[in-house]
Each structure stands twice: as structure tokens, then as C-alpha cells.
Amino acid sequence: xxxxxxxxxxxxxxxxxxxxxxxxxxxxxxxxxxxxxxxxxxxxxxxxxxxxxxxxxxxxxxxxxxxxxxxxxxxxxxxxxxxxxxxxxxxxxxxxxxxxxxxxxxxxxxxxxxxxxxxxxxxxxxxxxxxxxxxxxxxxxxxxxxxxxxxxxxxxxxxxxxxxxxxxxxxxxxxxxxxxxxxxxxxx
Amino acid sequence: xxxxxxxxxxxxxxxxxxxxxxxxxxxxxxxxxxxxxxxxxxxxxxxxxxxxxxxxxxxxxxxxxxxxxxxxxxxxxxxxxxxxxxxxxxxxxxxxxxxxxxxxxxxxxxxxxxxxxxxxxxxxxxxxxxxxxxxxxxxxxxxxxxxxxxxxxxxxxxxxxxxxxxxxxxxxxxxxxxxxxxxxxxxx
DNA sequence: AAGCAGAAAGAACGATCGTTCTTCTTGGAA
DNA sequence: TTCCAAGAAGAACGATCGTTCTTTCTGCTT
Numbered sequence: 001x002x003x004x005x006x007x008x009x010x011x012x013x014x015x016x017x018x019x020x021x022x023x024x025x026x027x028x029x030x031x032x033x034x035x036x037x038x039x040x041x042x043x044x045x046x047x048x049x050x051x052x053x054x055x056x057x058x059x060x061x062x063x064x065x066x067x068x069x070x071x072x073x074x075x076x077x078x079x080x081x082x083x084x085x086x087x088x089x090x091x092x093x094x095x096x097x098x099x100x101x102x103x104x105x106x107x108x109x110x111x112x113x114x115x116x117x118x119x120x121x122x123x124x125x126x127x128x129x130x131x132x133x134x135x136x137x138x139x140x141x142x143x144x145x146x147x148x149x150x151x152x153x154x155x156x157x158x159x160x161x162x163x164x165x166x167x168x169x170x171x172x173x174x175x176x177x178x179x180x181x182x183x184x185x186x187x188x
Numbered sequence: 189x190x191x192x193x194x195x196x197x198x199x200x201x202x203x204x205x206x207x208x209x210x211x212x213x214x215x216x217x218x219x220x221x222x223x224x225x226x227x228x229x230x231x232x233x234x235x236x237x238x239x240x241x242x243x244x245x246x247x248x249x250x251x252x253x254x255x256x257x258x259x260x261x262x263x264x265x266x267x268x269x270x271x272x273x274x275x276x277x278x279x280x281x282x283x284x285x286x287x288x289x290x291x292x293x294x295x296x297x298x299x300x301x302x303x304x305x306x307x308x309x310x311x312x313x314x315x316x317x318x319x320x321x322x323x324x325x326x327x328x329x330x331x332x333x334x335x336x337x338x339x340x341x342x343x344x345x346x347x348x349x350x351x352x353x354x355x356x357x358x359x360x361x362x363x364x365x366x367x368x369x370x371x372x373x374x375x376x
Numbered sequence: 377a378a379g380c381a382g383a384a385a386g387a388a389c390g391a392t393c394g395t396t397c398t399t400c401t402t403g404g405a406a
Numbered sequence: 407t408t409c410c411a412a413g414a415a416g417a418a419c420g421a422t423c424g425t426t427c428t429t430t431c432t433g434c435t436t
Contacts, residue, residue: 011383027301029217033424043384044425054424103303108352112300115214115291129356153365156357161349164296168317169344177341184376185369199413221394231414232395242394377436384431392423401414406407 012050014040019061024106028058028113058110059120065106066128073135082143083186086136086155090182093159094175097166104167108160132156143186154185200238202228207249212294216246216301246298247308253294254316261323270331271374274324274343278370281347282363285354292355296348320344331374342373 018040022031033054037047051057073089080088096102103109107125114121137152145151162178206228210219221242225235239245261277268276284290291297295313302309325340333339350366 026303027217029215029301030303032422034422041384043386045385045427046383048425049382104300108356109300111356112292112297113215113217115218126356133357150365150368153353153361154369157349157353157362157365157369158345159349160352161345161347164348164352165341165345168296168299168314169321173341174345177338177345180338181342181345181373188372220392222392231416233397233415234413236395237412380433380435382432382434385429387427387429389424389426393421394419396417396419398417399415402412404409404411406409 011040011042011046015042015047015050015057016060016064019057020064023058023061024065024109025101025103028110055119055121059124062107062110062121062124062128066124066131069128070131073132077135077139082139085139086143086186087179087182089136089139090155090159090179093162094178097162098171098175102166102171105160105163108163129156132159140186145186151185155182158182158185199228199230199234203230203235203238203245204248204252207245208252211246211249212253212297213289213291216298243307243309247312250295250298250309250312250316254312254319257316258319261320265323265327270327273327274331274374275367275370277324277327278343278347278367281350282366285350286359286363290354290359293348293351296351317344320347328374333374339373343370346370346373 015036018036019031022036022039033044033047036054036057037044040047047057051060072092076088076092077085107128110121111125114125116122117126133152133156136155137148140151140155141148158178158181162174165174165177203224206224207219210223210227221232221235224242224245225232228235235245239248260280264276264280265273295316298309299313302313304310305314321340321344324343325336328339328343329336346366346369350362353362353365
């Protein structure tokens, strides 16, 4: 193809990295294209050659963010099974929301800024959420639990609430709450 | 004072009503002052006579929204006690997120658009959340539960997750999940 | 060596942002 | 009756919004 040995970092990657940082820390609507191209060291023309619009970059931003999450979860699933896998996932989430700079779930924050459920951004968010729910339900079923659907739904509610609380309340307390609640749910 | 018999609806109330509708359904940054004053039937000069800025209106919007929530909760507390009161609150939340036009928690959505935790908007959100947590902890303690703090924190996480899921997933499933989870938590 | 795709640099587009201003009109209080 | 605060109407402010454009220059491919 046309790959070759093009430079060290492509403008597209610099834009995605910058978007990943700015969109998450400041919100999406709050970040203008001016700031985006300035901090990425890219011109507007280059921006619009790689992305159809700002919303196109937003979708790519969620794509990249979701990809990283899915990688981490897959790695956990490769190392744990059943109940252990579920608790490992909750552990990973709890650790995430205690990390400095945590500002909630990038998907939930984005959803708050896009009211139209048919918008590409919202569609991507829905896909990510269904993927996570399906992963949980599968693992709960493999763990031999009698009602995987209910448990998976409860775990998703706990996760969403923890992401919110980890941002707005005390992260360490939320981490403990999330883990204990998941433990009790899976023990019942 | 200077009340008298001024007209039927004050411009301030019309602005607050319009803000309550537009901010909730479209997001805050997405609503401009133009649209605000147009749909409220008010001029810009009148807007800035009643509110110091757009952010001032945002704070007033959350104030009004929080006031309504607090009234509903107080009414429940006047009619129920202990475990019944907690389940009645969860019931009310579950019904809310099944109502047509539900778009998540107005406070959580606003928080997603205001990254700075010292901003007046975020301060008002934090106040509302602490009030709700305190209410839950008090009621859980009155119910005779040995660990009111942990239970209250778990209920807040469940509520936040339910508000998110009621918006992004299936509201009826989330309502059932919330109620069952709360029931099990309070029975343990 | 020639040529072409892509990036840099920056001007420019109309539209909208939040805010302030002037001018005219009205209605309740002194 | 007099007066003044407040609302209506609308122009205008500079700034920024997302998007498109032209021009120049670099670097890989054939």
C-alpha cells in the first residue's frame, strides 16, 4: 500500500491524541477546532483532509477510547474466568476512577452533550455499551449464575454509577463501594 | 414590598421555565441566549436584568430543579419511614426514568459540561448530591441498619447508574434492576 | 529526474457566541 | 398627577464557531 516510512508521528495520530486529551478533560463542545489544530501542531486543511468534520473526529475519538477499553477487558478475560474475571473487571474500573485526572466516563460525558440518539456519536456509544453488557452477561453465565441477564444489568448500573461517583464524589470510597457491591451480588 | 399585582407571568419565570426545558433536552452549551430569549418571549436587556450572565441562569436552573426534587423527597419522607421510605424513593426514581422525555439526570448532564469543580455550577451540583446522600444515610440509620454510610453510598451509586441507564438503555429494565438491587441491599 | 500527494501557513467565509447599548413604551407607586 | 423602574425592540460589540480556500514547500514514488 502507500505506507512506506512516513515520518515519526502522522498528523492524524497527533490530532487523535490531542482530541483524546482535550475532549476528555474539557468536554467536546468546549473544545474548538482552533485549539485542536493549534495544540496538535496541524493546519486546518490537514484536519479536514483526515476527518470529514469535527463530529467525525469525535467519533474517531470514541473509537480509539473504546478500543483501548476493549483491549484491557480482553486481556482480563484471557487471564481470569467466571467470578474472578468479573471481580477483576470491577477492580480495573475501581482503579481507573482513582487515577489522577479521572473525569468520569468519556462515553457518558459525550452522551450528555449529544441529545439525539440517532447521531453517529450516540450510536457509537450505544455500541460500546452493548458490547460491555454482552461481555458481562457471557461471563456471568459461564460462572454458572442462574440469572446472567439480571446480574449483568446490575453490574452495568453499578459501573455507570461508579464512573459518575468517582468523578463527583470520593473516588476511593466509590471504589470500595463498587467492589463490595459486586462481590455481594456475585455471591448471592 | 414591591410585589403588587404585576402581570400574570414574570419574565424571570418565563426565562426559568424555558431554561428548564431547553437546558434539559438539548444540553446547556447547545442552547444560546438568542434561542433562550426568543422562546421565552423576552428581550436580551430583560434577560440580563434578571440574571448576571448565562451561567447565572444555569445556576438558577439547577436551583429550581433541585428544589423540585427536594420537595418530592420531603413528601415521601413525611409519608414513609425507614426501609419503606428508601424503597419509596427508589420507586419514585424508577418511575421518573420511565417517563417520556427522560434524558438522564439534569445535574449529571450539567456536570459533564462543566469540568472545573470550583465553578458555581459544579458547587451547586455537589451541594445537591451531598444533600441526597445525607438524606439516604439518615433514613438508613433510622431503619436500624448497622452500616448506614456504606448502604447510603451504594444507593447513590445505584441511583446514578440508573439515571444514566434509564437514558441510554432500556428504562423499564433499569427500573426493575434498581428496585431489586435496592431491595436486596436493604434486606441483607 | 520528474511528478504528484500531502502537509504547512494563513486568509477568509457566514454564522453564532455572550454581552452591552440606545430608544421607545408602559404601568404601578409616591 | 408625576415619576421612575422595568419591559419591548433591535442594533451593535468583539470574539469565536466550523468550514473552505489559495499558496507554497517538502518528500516519497515511479
